[in-house]
Amino acid sequence: xxxxxxxxxxxxxxxxxxxxxxxxxxxxxxxxxxxxxxxxxxxxxxxxxxxxxxxxxxxxxxxxxxxxxxxxxxxxxxxxxxxxxxxxxxxxxxxxxxxxxxxxxxxxxxxxxxxxxxxxxxxxxxxxxxxxxxxxxxxxxxxxxxxxxxxxxxxxxxxxxxxxxxxxxxxxxxxxxxxxxxxxxxxxxxxxxxxxxxxxxxxxxxxxxxxxxxxxxxxxxxxxxxxxxxxxxx
Numbered sequence: 001x002x003x004x005x006x007x008x009x010x011x012x013x014x015x016x017x018x019x020x021x022x023x024x025x026x027x028x029x030x031x032x033x034x035x036x037x038x039x040x041x042x043x044x045x046x047x048x049x050x051x052x053x054x055x056x057x058x059x060x061x062x063x064x065x066x067x068x069x070x071x072x073x074x075x076x077x078x079x080x081x082x083x084x085x086x087x088x089x090x091x092x093x094x095x096x097x098x099x100x101x102x103x104x105x106x107x108x109x110x111x112x113x114x115x116x117x118x119x120x121x122x123x124x125x126x127x128x129x130x131x132x133x134x135x136x137x138x139x140x141x142x143x144x145x146x147x148x149x150x151x152x153x154x155x156x157x158x159x160x161x162x163x164x165x166x167x168x169x170x171x172x173x174x175x176x177x178x179x180x181x182x183x184x185x186x187x188x189x190x191x192x193x194x195x196x197x198x199x200x201x202x203x204x205x206x207x208x209x210x211x212x213x214x215x216x217x218x219x220x221x222x223x224x225x226x227x228x229x230x231x232x233x234x
Contacts, residue, residue, distance in 0.1 A: 001031040042081040059084035065209045074143040098122040129223040132161035147172040153185035160189040163214040175206040185234030190216040
């Protein structure tokens with residue numbers, strides 16, 4: 001599906017070394033993504049070269065801007081088609097990922113992906129604001145991540161409740177969004193913004209990664225219900 005030689009070279013150009021097992025897994029993932037996309041809306045990006053850059057490289061570049069070495073457990077909030085969790089699991093299969101999504105059909109796809117790729121993960125059918133109030137999942141993870149277009153203050157309320165003290169919330173954003181309006185929300189939820197790095201993907205698309213450290217427990221009233229989060233963001 002993807003051009004394995006091209007993709008491996010692209011990753012090496014960006015300082016990321018992939019072994020043959022990882023490259024094969026990315027290739028199979030791309031094939032499954034395109035196959036399943038014919039029957040359900042997973043992505044508008046289906047051309048192999050664009051998948052390589054705008055999905056796969058975009059996700060694993062997180063490792064260049066945040067140290068994953070001490071991450072043992074992670075949660076992907078609103079996992080969708082598996083970005084960034086599946087590429088990160090391929091890159092770092094030792095990380096125990098929980099993939100959360102509110103749509104069962106997306107979890108059906110992710111279940112097949114993990115099975116076919118030989119990756120271990122926990123799949124949870126739930127809204128993030130509900131699961132974030134569940135003691136089994138609240139403040140249990142070294143890292144929470146999301147690849148989303150929502151504003152940073154909204155993302156923080158969905159994600160920070162999952163992060164344990166000393167852990168991190170890492171947001172993959174489309175461009176160098178101004179995160180300063182989210183400072184109050186981040187602090188209210190127990191976080192501290194430690195970096196917001198912008199960069200260009202191969203091809204010129206702008207991306208940014210914001211990293212928030214969890215320095216105190218999230219107050220028990222957060223996360224609120226989805227309607228309140230969207231209509232009265234912190």
